[in-house]
Amino acid sequence: MAAKECGHHSKGRGKLFRRIIAGILIFLLVVLITILIIWAILRPNKPRFILQDTTVYGFNASVTNFLTSSFQVTVSSRNPNDRIGIYYDRLDIYATYRDQQITPRTALPPTYQGHKEVNVWSPFVYGNMVPISPDFSLALGSEQAAGSVFLTIRIDGRVRWKVGAFVSGRYHLYVRCPAYFTFGSKSNGFIVGDNAVKFQFVTRCSVSV
Numbered sequence: 001m002a003a004k005e006c007g008h009h010s011k012g013r014g015k016l017f018r019r020i021i022a023g024i025l026i027f028l029l030v031v032l033i034t035i036l037i038i039w040a041i042l043r044p045n046k047p048r049f050i051l052q053d054t055t056v057y058g059f060n061a062s063v064t065n066f067l068t069s070s071f072q073v074t075v076s077s078r079n080p081n082d083r084i085g086i087y088y089d090r091l092d093i094y095a096t097y098r099d100q101q102i103t104p105r106t107a108l109p110p111t112y113q114g115h116k117e118v119n120v121w122s123p124f125v126y127g128n129m130v131p132i133s134p135d136f137s138l139a140l141g142s143e144q145a146a147g148s149v150f151l152t153i154r155i156d157g158r159v160r161w162k163v164g165a166f167v168s169g170r171y172h173l174y175v176r177c178p179a180y181f182t183f184g185s186k187s188n189g190f191i192v193g194d195n196a197v198k199f200q201f202v203t204r205c206s207v208s209v
Contacts, residue, residue, distance in 0.1 A: 051177035103127035
């Protein structure tokens with residue numbers, strides 16, 4: 001008789017355990033659906049980046065297959081969302097020529113951007129004797145001799161979205177800002193300091209998240 005009661009109690013505990021597990025799963029499903037509905041209603045928009053200006057302190061491709069360059073770049077970011085904040089957990093800025101990286105990455109400080117807020121960064125981006133491929137070296141030398149060089153200022157990083165108390169997982173951020181530099185008699189920049197030329201761009205960057 002005792003053995004039958006023990007088996008009855010074991011079955012009862014098993015049912016209770018399954019009900020608890022089912023309840024937890026239903027609760028998590030409801031929470032997930034609620035978050036997705038809120039997310040769909042709010043429809044977060046990507047941040048908007050603008051390359052405002054670039055000051056060129058040095059740009060020398062005279063040594064074959066090596067490039068030495070130094071810039072100060074001013075980039076602004078605006079959060080276009082009314083109810084969504086953005087955590088910039090990691091941001092690295094660097095320059096490329098024809099998709100080849102020509103400067104090491106410079107880290108920007110992590111920050112939180114509230115609703116409709118604007119952040120501005122002015123980091124130095126530079127590279128000393130950075131090796132580039134022979135084909136690119138030849139093309140770059142020709143462009144520089146002709147008086148104009150087209151580069152891309154890039155920002156790669158990780159962002160999170162904040163909706164009320166909810167914070168999303170991390171997403172990759174890719175920013176691409178075109179920068180067109182002119183030299184010599186064709187230059188449309190203005191001299192600031194010793195041998196430094198400042199270029200005003202106010203160029204909108206492409207952003208992918």
